[in-house]
Amino acid sequence: xxxxxxxxxxxxxxxxxxxxxxxxxxxxxxxxxxxxxxxxxxxxxxxxxxxxxxxxxxxxxxxxxxxxxxxxxxxxxxxxxxxxxxxxxxxxxxxxxxxxxxxxxxxxxxxxxxx
Amino acid sequence: xxxxxxxxxxxxxxxxxxxxxxxxxxxxxxxxxxxxxxxxxxxxxxxxxxxxxxxxxxxxxxxxxxxxxxxxxxxxxxxxxxxxxxxxxxxxxxxxxxxxxxxxxxxxxxxx
Numbered sequence: 170x171x172x173x174x175x176x177x178x179x180x181x182x183x184x185x186x187x188x189x190x191x192x193x194x195x196x197x198x199x200x201x202x203x204x205x206x207x208x209x210x211x212x213x214x215x216x217x218x219x220x221x222x223x224x225x226x227x228x229x230x231x232x233x234x235x236x237x238x239x240x241x242x243x244x245x246x247x248x249x250x251x252x253x254x255x256x257x258x259x260x261x262x263x264x265x266x267x268x269x270x271x272x273x274x275x276x277x278x279x280x281x282x283x284x
Numbered sequence: 285x286x287x288x289x290x291x292x293x294x295x296x297x298x299x300x301x302x303x304x305x306x307x308x309x310x311x312x313x314x315x316x317x318x319x320x321x322x323x324x325x326x327x328x329x330x331x332x333x334x335x336x337x338x339x340x341x342x343x344x345x346x347x348x349x350x351x352x353x354x355x356x357x358x359x360x361x362x363x364x365x366x367x368x369x370x371x372x373x374x375x376x377x378x379x380x381x382x383x384x385x386x387x388x389x390x391x392x393x394x395x396x
Binding site for chain 1: 389
């Protein structure tokens with residue numbers, strides 16, 4: 170079973186629609202992240218959470234919101250989707266302690282298309 | 285702020301060729317450095333890492349050495365295989381910042 174799962178894996182939606190991307194992890198990590206990947210731009214951080222009560226904006230948070238429902242779940246919402254939010258979205262987790270400190274583990278990604 | 289610059293792609297090589305993908309960084313302090321690999325249709329996987337100057341990370345025949353004097357972390361492999369075809373990302377995380385900063389990625393294609 171995958172340690173970091175994302176749903177849905179693919180989604181096509183229309184401009185103005187609200188959409189939620191979900192991420193779940195079974196790694197027991199305290200930290201979770203949302204990135205978007207665009208061709209030629211690498212990965213850019215949208216939001217991150219170091220524990221359930223700690224939510225922080227990343228470099229491109231405008232137009233997005235998040236919810237950390239539990240240590241294992243971190244959701245990303247687009248309140249009113251627009252075409253330039255078409256991208257590949259990745260969730261990642263990391264452990265703040267131990268030998269793998271600062272290593273991030275990625276989900277398989279959600280491909281979102283906004284028409 | 286922190287930044288990572290890596291070799292522009294795409295890179296196409298024949299099987300068994302030598303590979304080098306350049307990566308340089310700008311950061312204050314002493315960051316940890318990573319190479320991640322993204323196979324087609326998948327998420328990113330950690331390939332190797334180095335946490336201090338002169339450390340060498342290695343995995344699956346790939347190597348990279350943390351060179352503080354040249355602020356570089358070049359990825360190398362002596363003999364590539366078709367299965368190495370993927371996108372490779374160089375990244376860093378700085379103590380106290382604790383967020384990954386990625387390069388733009390280099391697409392590698394190996395032809396038989």
